[in-house]
Amino acid sequence: MTLSPVLVDLAAGFESVTWEVSHDQDVARVPIEEWEGFARAARDAGFEMCSDVTAVDWMRQRPERYEVVANLVSIAHKTRLRMITSVGREEPSLASLTPIWPGAGYAEREVYDMFGIHFEGHPDLTRILMPDDWEGHPLRKDFGVGSVPVQFKASHQVN
Amino acid sequence: MVDEKTVETNGRAPSNRESDVLDIWVAGTEEPQFQPTDEGTQEFGPDETEARLDDQFGRVVEDDYVYDDEVADDERSVINMGPQHPSTHGVLRLQLELEGEVIRRTKPIIGYLHTGMEKTAEQLSYYQGPTNVTRMDYLAPLHGELAYSLAVERLLGIEVPPRAAAIRVLMTELNRVSSHLVALATNGMDIGALSMMIYGFRERESILAFFEKTTGLRMNHNYIRPGGVVVDLPPGWKDDVAAILDDIPQRLRQYDDLLKANPIWLARTQGVGVISAEEAVAYSITGPALRATGVDWDLRKAFPYSGIEQYEFEVPLGHSGDVYDRYRVRVDEISESLKIVEQVMDTIPKGDYRVGDRKITPPPRARIDESMEALIHHFKLFTEGFKVPPGETYVAVESPRGELGCYLVADGDARPYRMHTRAPSFYNLQGLPIAMADSLVADTIATIASMDPVMGDVDR
Amino acid sequence: MATTAPGNLLMTTVDRAANWARTRSMFPATFGLACCAIEMMATGAAHYDLARFGMEVFRASPRQADLMIVAGRVSQKMAPVLRQVYDQMPDPKWVISMGACASTGGMFNNYALVQGVDQVVPVDIYVPGCPPGPQSLMHGILTLHDKIMAGEIVR
Numbered sequence: 078m079t080l081s082p083v084l085v086d087l088a089a090g091f092e093s094v095t096w097e098v099s100h101d102q103d104v105a106r107v108p109i110e111e112w113e114g115f116a117r118a119a120r121d122a123g124f125e126m127c128s129d130v131t132a133v134d135w136m137r138q139r140p141e142r143y144e145v146v147a148n149l150v151s152i153a154h155k156t157r158l159r160m161i162t163s164v165g166r167e168e169p170s171l172a173s174l175t176p177i178w179p180g181a182g183y184a185e186r187e188v189y190d191m192f193g194i195h196f197e198g199h200p201d202l203t204r205i206l207m208p209d210d211w212e213g214h215p216l217r218k219d220f221g222v223g224s225v226p227v228q229f230k231a232s233h234q235v236n
Numbered sequence: 237m238v239d240e241k242t243v244e245t246n247g248r249a250p251s252n253r254e255s256d257v258l259d260i261w262v263a264g265t266e267e268p269q270f271q272p273t274d275e276g277t278q279e280f281g282p283d284e285t286e287a288r289l290d291d292q293f294g295r296v297v298e299d300d301y302v303y304d305d306e307v308a309d310d311e312r313s314v315i316n317m318g319p320q321h322p323s324t325h326g327v328l329r330l331q332l333e334l335e336g337e338v339i340r341r342t343k344p345i346i347g348y349l350h351t352g353m354e355k356t357a358e359q360l361s362y363y364q365g366p367t368n369v370t371r372m373d374y375l376a377p378l379h380g381e382l383a384y385s386l387a388v389e390r391l392l393g394i395e396v397p398p399r400a401a402a403i404r405v406l407m408t409e410l411n412r413v414s415s416h417l418v419a420l421a422t423n424g425m426d427i428g429a430l431s432m433m434i435y436g437f438r439e440r441e442s443i444l445a446f447f448e449k450t451t452g453l454r455m456n457h458n459y460i461r462p463g464g465v466v467v468d469l470p471p472g473w474k475d476d477v478a479a480i481l482d483d484i485p486q487r488l489r490q491y492d493d494l495l496k497a498n499p500i501w502l503a504r505t506q507g508v509g510v511i512s513a514e515e516a517v518a519y520s521i522t523g524p525a526l527r528a529t530g531v532d533w534d535l536r537k538a539f540p541y542s543g544i545e546q547y548e549f550e551v552p553l554g555h556s557g558d559v560y561d562r563y564r565v566r567v568d569e570i571s572e573s574l575k576i577v578e579q580v581m582d583t584i585p586k587g588d589y590r591v592g593d594r595k596i597t598p599p600p601r602a603r604i605d606e607s608m609e610a611l612i613h614h615f616k617l618f619t620e621g622f623k624v625p626p627g628e629t630y631v632a633v634e635s636p637r638g639e640l641g642c643y644l645v646a647d648g649d650a651r652p653y654r655m656h657t658r659a660p661s662f663y664n665l666q667g668l669p670i671a672m673a674d675s676l677v678a679d680t681i682a683t684i685a686s687m688d689p690v691m692g693d694v695d696r
Numbered sequence: 697m698a699t700t701a702p703g704n705l706l707m708t709t710v711d712r713a714a715n716w717a718r719t720r721s722m723f724p725a726t727f728g729l730a731c732c733a734i735e736m737m738a739t740g741a742a743h744y745d746l747a748r749f750g751m752e753v754f755r756a757s758p759r760q761a762d763l764m765i766v767a768g769r770v771s772q773k774m775a776p777v778l779r780q781v782y783d784q785m786p787d788p789k790w791v792i793s794m795g796a797c798a799s800t801g802g803m804f805n806n807y808a809l810v811q812g813v814d815q816v817v818p819v820d821i822y823v824p825g826c827p828p829g830p831q832s833l834m835h836g837i838l839t840l841h842d843k844i845m846a847g848e849i850v851r
Contacts (some may be wrong), residue, residue, distance in 0.1 A: 098388050100629045112730055125517050127634070129658040131646055142324060146643065148630050148658070152517065152531065155538045159630065181519025184665055191354075205694055206347040207808075208773045222355055223807025225802075319774065320781055322726055322756035326733065327774060348774045349730055352808030374731035418734070437741030444738075455731055457829055579701065692730050694769070 083154050086236045087122045091115055104159045112162050113172040116147070119176055124158055127178035132164075136218045140164040143194055143230040147174060147181070170195035173202075191216035252497030258667065310336055317680070325422065325554025325684060326691030328665075337676050342669040346662075349695040357655035362388050363598075365652065367458045369642070372657055373693040374455060375418055378404075378411040378637035380657070381460040386541060387631040387644040388400075388462035391624050392596065395612035400464035401543040401585040405461065405638050406580045407450070407478075408633070409573040413484065414443045415636035416573075419688045423563060426685040428530040429495060438489055439566075446476045455678045463597045477581055481574055488570060495563075505560035509683030512557060519670065520663040523638025524569065525687055528554035535634035549580045558643045559686040569636075594620050621650035630658075637661050637688055661693040711847065718762070718788060719841040721750040725761030725785065727778070729768025732795040735827040736767045744830035749837065758784040763840075764817070765833075769797035770810045782817045790849070792836055793819045796826045820849055 080088055080096060084103060088096060094115060095106045107115045129148040136142065141163035149158045164171055173196035174181040185196045186205040193214040196202060204211065213220050318329035327348035330662050335343040357368050369384040370377035382404055389396065396404075424432025431580045444454040449470050451457035459466055495501045512520070513529040526533055534551040536544050552568035554561025590597050598617050599610035624646040632641035638660030646653040671683050728736050740746045740754065755761040758781045769779055782791070793813045796802035799822040801811030810816060820843070823836035843849050 088830075100627060102630065113363045126520055126522075128520060128522075128639055128663075129630070129641060129643065129656075131643055131656040131658075133628075138647075148641070148643070150639075152533050152538075157539075157630070178520065179518050180666060182665055183662055187662075204347075206350040207348070211772075215352060221807070222359060222805075223352075224805040225811050227805070250815055319777055320727065322754075327729055330743075348771060348777070349769065350771045350773065350808050351769055351804050352806040353804070355808075356804055358804055371731060374734060434742045438743060439742075441738070441743040454829055455734065 081156060081233075082152065083123055083156060087118055102157055102159060104161060107160050107162045109162050109164060110169050111146075112160075113174070113177070115160065116174050116177050119149055119158060121184070122151075123154050126143070126150045126152060127174060127181045127184075128157075130181045130184035131176060132194060132216075134192060134216065135217045139163065143169050143192060145171060145188065145194065151217070153196045154168060163195055168195070169193065170197060170199055171201040175199050190214070193204055193217065211219045244550065261522045266292075269270075310548065310621070314675075319345075325689055328684070328689065328691055328694075329678070330668075330684075332677070332680070333671075334677060337678075339672050339675055339677060339680065342672045343425070344665050344668055346665070346694050349691045351692075351696060353696045354654075354656055357652055359648050359651065362462055362624060362652065363621055364687050365655070367456075369655075369657065370456045370458055372696050373635060373637065373640065373660065373661070375415040375690050376411050376637065377407075377456050377641050377642070378460055378633045379633055381458065382408055383631055383633045383635075383640050383642040383657070384644070384655070385460050385462045385615045387629055387642040388624060390631060391644060392462070392622075393625075393626050393648050394463070394591050394593060394596070396464045396542075396591055397588040398543065398585045400589050400591070401513050402580050402584045403465050403469060403589060404460055404542045405544050405547070406469075406577060406584070407447075407465075409576045409580070410443055410446070410477075410480070411634045412573045413570050414440050414447075415578075416570050417443075419566055419636070419685075420563070423682075423688075426681045427501065429498075430433055430500065431489070432494070435487065435491065439484055442480055442483060446473070446480065449473075449474045449476065463593070464588070466590075468589040468639060474581055475532045477577060479580075481578055484574060485571065488567060490553040497586050502560065504679075504682055505558065505563060505686075507556075507558055508679045509559045509686055510676065511559050511667050511671050515670050516557065516667060519666045521638070523634070523636070523660055523664065524562050524565040525557075525667065526638065527551065528558035528565045530555045535632055535639055539632070541631070541633060546583075547576045549573075549576050559682050562686040562688075564635065595617065617664070623648060624652075632658065635660055637690065638664060640693075650686070657693075657696060659696060661687075661689040661691070662696075665694060667688055703749070708821065712845075714825060715844050715847065719844050722763045722790075722837075723753055723755045723761045723843075724751055724763045724765050725758045725781065725793060726754045726756055727764050727766050727781065728769065729766070729774070730769035730797070730818050732798070732827045733802060734831065735830060736794065739833050744839075749841075751837070756851045758782075759786065762788065763772035763790050763792065765768075765792045765796045766813045766817075766819075767794040768802060770813050770816070771793075771808050772810065775792070775810050781815050788850055790821075790840060790844075791817050791821060792821045792840060794823045794836070795826060795828055799824060802826060807832050 091111055093108050093111060095102050127147060128150045131146050133144045135144060142162040145162050145164055147160045173185055175185060176198055186202060187201055188194050189202050190204045190206050191214055283624035313334050315332045315334055317332060319327040329345040331343045332339050334591045353368055353372060357365060360368055365384050366381040372380050392508040417440045421433045421436025447457060448454050451459040457568040511529055513531050516526045516529045530553055532551060532553055537551060549572045552565050554565050594613055599615055604614050626646055626648045628645040630641055632639045639658060640660055644652055644654040647653040668687060673681060731841045737831060742753055746752050766787060797815045801809050813819060821836045821840045823832055825832050
């Protein structure tokens with residue numbers, strides 16, 4: 078695939094990264110060891126803002142359970158880039174992007190809260206949306222929705 | 237005089253009237269309509285320990301930042317603000333570490349409005365998705381719906397007809413105006429200009445009346461759905477929009493008379509809550525807060541969507557990144573949005589308001605009586621929903637608060653596998669400690685109001 | 697002199713006068729949480745005016761308020777705060793649960809929300825809607841006034 082000029086230099090420095098185009102957007106699949114190095118290189122290549130960090134729980138559909146997704150945007154070049162990496166099953170952890178883009182701080186706390194993925198190097202990795210003593214990570218696929226059965230007035234008890 | 241011991245209580249023990257509300261409704265009737273049960277009640281966990289309550293209510297603060305050791309511990313005090321406080325920005329809790337009147341550190345604590353919307357999105361079909369997303373940023377619901385619908389359409393690989401795109405632009409720009417009016421109203425009220433609250437909501441009523449006529453609801457419309465919009469604009473809409481376009485510019489001049497050169501307003505907003513351009517970009521702040529620092533970044537110009545590139549408008553910029561510049565940027569954005577609305581009104585094409593693909597768009601209700609095929613399609617679309625081929629995408633729109641994005645992962649089923657919303661207020665709040673560092677306590681309210689956080693967006 | 701209200705309740709003229717005074721100047725406490733809060737603010741604004749019922753002063757401090765309008769969705773983290781604010785209000789106090797999320801959990805039947813604010817505080821009036829328009833909220837408030845005047849709610 079032909080990369081845009083901004084990305085050609087970036088790709089040259091990292092051979093283990095695979096590039097693809099997903100619905101007209103550039104996606105870089107980065108191995109977990111290169112996550113921080115690639116992020117620094119991306120910031121130096123012109124991606125000044127990290128617009129979003131999130132995660133997907135693939136359960137048993139993929140060999141590695143979680144995917145961590147970082148969406149980057151370059152104001153100077155008016156382009157976007159997505160970095161995706163796969164993170165393992167037991168005690169998932171990877172390097173934090175907060176030292177590179179401080180704006181990823183809250184997003185990584187949310188990923189920790191919702192999925193249980195640890196970010197090494199994050200200044201304050203605590204629960205952000207759920208109460209501090211909540212057990213479990215709600216957005217994992219094995220955490221139920223938690224719905225309660227709805228009781229309607231004057232309806233018969235159906236069992 | 238009624239003797240308490242002989243009062244009829246339907247066989248249950250006499251209950252305390254203060255706490256047993258059901259008793260009041262049931263007393264006096266012959267037979268109760270139903271017996272109250274415990275089924276369906278949620279159980280709270282075991283009795284909370286004092287330590288957790290202490291932390292929740294801010295009586296004890298965890299030391300998780302590096303202290304400046306030169307200042308004695310007893311010269312700094314920690315104050316807890318919120319989550320219930322009169323500044324009308326929802327349930328935001330701040331822990332402020334003060335040295336006298338000067339704020340040294342701030343820690344926003346959020347999550348008091350967490351609704352589990354991303355989990356709910358995995359249970360709803362793609363056509364029901366907008367009802368969920370619209371309640372995240374409840375002051376700009378149409379933008380949320382637009383981001384979600386654009387993401388679904390991109391995964392489906394369809395384009396909406398030009399009339400649908402123009403209607404979407406019209407509605408979202410009017411939504412931007414109504415959201416900025418609320419921002420101005422609450423900004424003004426928080427800083428002390430109490431009449432701004434009344435003015436802002438008064439103008440908003442005319443826009444909400446138009447929304448109610450078109451979409452059926454004043455807020456949380458569920459109007460922009462994958463495939464287009466759900467109904468066409470009502471007949472006579474041009475008169476309503478023209479009335480809005482006549483009314484609001486002169487009101488904006490009234491607000492300028494009230495605020496723009498007012499010495500109290502200037503003293504309270506200029507130089508207050510300053511964020512520099514480099515800090516704003518590093519902390520992923522977008523929207524008016526970013527443009528007030530001078531960075532020219534608007535997603536409507538950078539990554540145009542829904543045909544917005546055909547309309548001419550400018551992007552107002554500030555230069556010093558303080559509360560005053562954010563206020564000016566919002567006021568100017570109202571005028572620019574009205575320009576776009578006027579152009580849409582003049583150039584809107586005729587045609588379909590939703591895509592014609594029968595596998596995605598439900599048939600008109602009248603056809604269901606006539607055609608078996610329409611009935612079957614209606615049934616399948618509303619019980620199961622249309623399936624989206626596997627893929628993932630990220631689409632962002634420019635909401636009144638900044639970059640509102642939707643990251644959608646589909647796996648071929650009729651429900652999203654993962655839907656994540658990039659909420660602008662969530663990231664803008666990261667700029668709050670920066671803006672409030674080394675400023676005075678009295679400026680806290682002005683700074684929070686100018687960042688315009690919507691807690692539904694922050695906590696989702 | 698004494699009149700009879702439903703439920704075998706005898707009311708004196710003093711009770712009726714007290715109820716009249718309570719309904720004519722009920723001070724709501726600000727407990728706007730989410731989208732319903734915006735509609736509550738719109739009800740207090742100029743177009744649908746709550747001041748004609750003596751209720752435009754939304755008291756910030758619960759100690760000075762009579763009425764708590766729970767406007768919006770109550771999450772698990774917010775529930776203890778809600779209870780604490782309710783406990784701080786002096787008697788007589790009333791609670792209106794505004795909107796679907798406050799009344800029953802609304803469309804969000806999941807782990808994060810308390811499914812109905814009546815799990816935490818006793819509620820007098822439920823106002824349905826998502827969000828209820830200002831007219832619905834005012835109907836709820838006026839129904840509460842009528843119930844207090846008629847003596848159906850005794851504090």
